[in-house]
Amino acid sequence: MRRTLLHLTALTTLTALLSACTVTPPTPTGQPLGREALAVNDGWAASGSGTTGGSRADAAHTFTVSTHAELVSALGNGDGTPRLIYVRGTIDGMTAPGGRPLTCTDFQEPGYTLDAYLKAYDPATYGRTQKPTGPLEDARRASAQRQAAQIRLRVGSNTSLIGLDRGARLNRLSLWIEKADNVIIRNLTIEDAADCFPAWDPTDGATGNWNSEYDLISIVTSTHVWVDRVDLSDGLNPDHAQPTLLGRPYQVHDGVLDITKGSDLVTVSWSVLRDHDKGMLIGSTDRPAAPDVPTSDRGRLRVTLHHNLFRNLGQRVPRVRFGQVHVYNNLFEITDPATYGYSIGAGVGAQLVVQNNAFGLPAGLTPDRLLFNWSKADLDLPRVQTTGNVLTDGRAVDLLAAFNAANPDRPLTGNVTWTPTLMSSPPQDARAVPATVRAGAGPR
Numbered sequence: 001m002r003r004t005l006l007h008l009t010a011l012t013t014l015t016a017l018l019s020a021c022t023v024t025p026p027t028p029t030g031q032p033l034g035r036e037a038l039a040v041n042d043g044w045a046a047s048g049s050g051t052t053g054g055s056r057a058d059a060a061h062t063f064t065v066s067t068h069a070e071l072v073s074a075l076g077n078g079d080g081t082p083r084l085i086y087v088r089g090t091i092d093g094m095t096a097p098g099g100r101p102l103t104c105t106d107f108q109e110p111g112y113t114l115d116a117y118l119k120a121y122d123p124a125t126y127g128r129t130q131k132p133t134g135p136l137e138d139a140r141r142a143s144a145q146r147q148a149a150q151i152r153l154r155v156g157s158n159t160s161l162i163g164l165d166r167g168a169r170l171n172r173l174s175l176w177i178e179k180a181d182n183v184i185i186r187n188l189t190i191e192d193a194a195d196c197f198p199a200w201d202p203t204d205g206a207t208g209n210w211n212s213e214y215d216l217i218s219i220v221t222s223t224h225v226w227v228d229r230v231d232l233s234d235g236l237n238p239d240h241a242q243p244t245l246l247g248r249p250y251q252v253h254d255g256v257l258d259i260t261k262g263s264d265l266v267t268v269s270w271s272v273l274r275d276h277d278k279g280m281l282i283g284s285t286d287r288p289a290a291p292d293v294p295t296s297d298r299g300r301l302r303v304t305l306h307h308n309l310f311r312n313l314g315q316r317v318p319r320v321r322f323g324q325v326h327v328y329n330n331l332f333e334i335t336d337p338a339t340y341g342y343s344i345g346a347g348v349g350a351q352l353v354v355q356n357n358a359f360g361l362p363a364g365l366t367p368d369r370l371l372f373n374w375s376k377a378d379l380d381l382p383r384v385q386t387t388g389n390v391l392t393d394g395r396a397v398d399l400l401a402a403f404n405a406a407n408p409d410r411p412l413t414g415n416v417t418w419t420p421t422l423m424s425s426p427p428q429d430a431r432a433v434p435a436t437v438r439a440g441a442g443p444r
Contacts, residue, residue: 010167025236033186034062034084034162038226041271042424043267043304043326051224051267052215053184056085064088064164068095068145068173071153073437078156078180087188088164092417093173095149104196107146112197113138116243121200126201144197144213152176152214155183163187166443173233174214180222187228187435190216191235194252209248215255218264231272231442232256240339241278253277257318260284265359272442277314277339280305283321286348286376297322298349304422305330307433309441310343312336318381319345321373326420329354331392331437337365342372344399346382354399356388358433363442367397385416390430404405 007085037052040044045051054061063074063088069412075083107393117140120133132140133359148202151173155161157180163169165187177183185186195212204207216232219225225378234253242250256273258281259266273279283301303321311333334340346352359370384398404411428436 008234019035028060032159033229034086034395037250038184038267039294039424041227041422043269043422044160044302044324045224045226045267045304046264046422046424047224047265047302049182049224051182051184051265052158052224053226054082056186057160057162057300059084062086065091067091067099068093069097075155075159076155077151080157082158083156083160085161086161086164087165087168087170090171092171093153093193094171102150104147107143107150107196108435109139109142109146110228111135111302112143113308117200117373120200122246123202123208128208131201132202132260133155134200140197140199142200144195144199144313147196148213151283154178155180155185157181157183159310160184160186161188161252163189163443168443175217176220177225178220181224183222183225185217185225185227185230189231189443190254191233192237193327194444195254196235196252198251200246202341207375210245210251212251212254215258217257218255219257219259219266221261221263225263225265225266227257227266227268227271229270229441229443230321231274233257233273233275239336245283251277255279255281256313258282258284259301259303262297262300263438264302266303268303268305272309273313273317274309274311276312279313279316279365280318281308282318282323282325283347286321290337299316300326300366304328304420304424307437307441309437311331313343314334314339315343315372316345317343319347319372320350322349323345323351324418325350326355326422327352327357328420328423329359329430329437331360332357333360333392334362334365337362340365342361343393345372345374346384346412347374348376348382349380350382350383350384351418352382353416353418353420354384354389355420356427356430356433357431358390358392358437360392360434366406367391367399367402369414370399371403373412381413383414383416384412388427388430390433392434394431 062084064086065071155177171191192213198210198212255278304326308330313334
């Protein structure tokens with residue numbers, strides 16, 4: 001008996017020693033990430049000169065920030081000098097320079113209140129034929145401009161904005177990348193860029209709509225942008241918790257990550273976009289020569305999306321106009337059929353290659369809902385090539401065939417005229433994608 005106990009004790013000791021010798025790879029911190037450039041061939045952002053962001057910044061332009069004021073200062077004036085900015089902890093956009101918390105009333109111009117606005121533009125009295133005009137609308141716009149000056153942060157060329165660790169967070173801020181080249185955003189949680197002053201538009205649809213201003217990340221007329229390992233959501237302020245006003249849901253959020261107005265050469269990788277309605281808009285208008293589009297979208301809007309988790313998004317995952325967009329090895333988790341519209345939307349001139357993705361569908365939702373045809377005419381029809389995709393139970397699914405069978409009057413063509421070549425490694429078998437993405441996507 002004594003010998004047995006000795007053997008058991010020795011075995012227990014040996015097991016403990018082996019356990020102690022097991023090496024768990026350390027979680028990488030932000031510093032190594034900050035000096036990394038986008039890998040060769042890793043999506044469209046690797047094209048041409050590639051994307052290095054601020055990885056080559058000198059010591060004078062390398063910052064660690066933990067307040068709103070420090071972040072604004074570190075971003076500088078957009079002069080193109082390489083800047084490497086590390087975010088430590090949580091930075092709240094609704095914070096005054098001295099640290100005082102701000103609320104929507106801090107930006108509210110005299111003459112504006114929501115109650116007065118609702119009364120003035122109630123469709124029952126104001127009608128539905130024109131957008132709001134007059135002093136109250138002017139006061140709303142002025143209030144919105146004051147908020148924008150506080151929470152919309154301009155990210156200039158040759159900049160990297162990197163979370164130091166998994167706890168790095170931007171709350172109630174909108175990153176605005178406009179007319180910039182060579183930008184990297186990595187390893188950050190970004191939440192709740194809520195608009196204090198949404199605009200009512202009675203002409204938007206049959207019953208009108210509220211429209212808000214801010215995306216969590218807006219890429220506008222910019223090139224060579226890499227967004228990697230971010231977590232984007234409404235946080236604790238979801239739109240479904242907002243009231244119904246003037247007969248329509250009161251929207252305080254816009255998109256999660258929009259790529260518009262001639263932007264080009266963008267890679268979004270290993271990120272989590274979740275718990276929101278409008279996910280990602282690629283191309284903002286069907287009229288590339290419209291006055292608000294400074295350069296034609298045609299031949300631009302080239303975007304790669306890979307190894308991202310798209311969870312509980314209602315639509316636009318992505319919605320594409322004109323662009324050549326490669327969507328591969330992503331995991332789509334659809335959780336609520338009641339709020340779900342579609343995942344991948346193809347609009348005028350779009351050419352999408354949707355390859356080796358995995359889709360999780362709840363009961364009652366069928367694969368024909370995953371695509372949507374946004375074309376309005378027979379001219380410049382969208383093209384969607386779908387190969388190697390599966391449901392998360394492992395069954396192969398032909399997205400294009402399923403959509404066309406259910407929509408014979410509005411079919412999509414699969415004759416894409418380009419072939420993706422910019423991939424850092426061959427696409428993974430879609431059956432392995434759920435485990436890979438769940439383990440690897442998001443900040444670390």
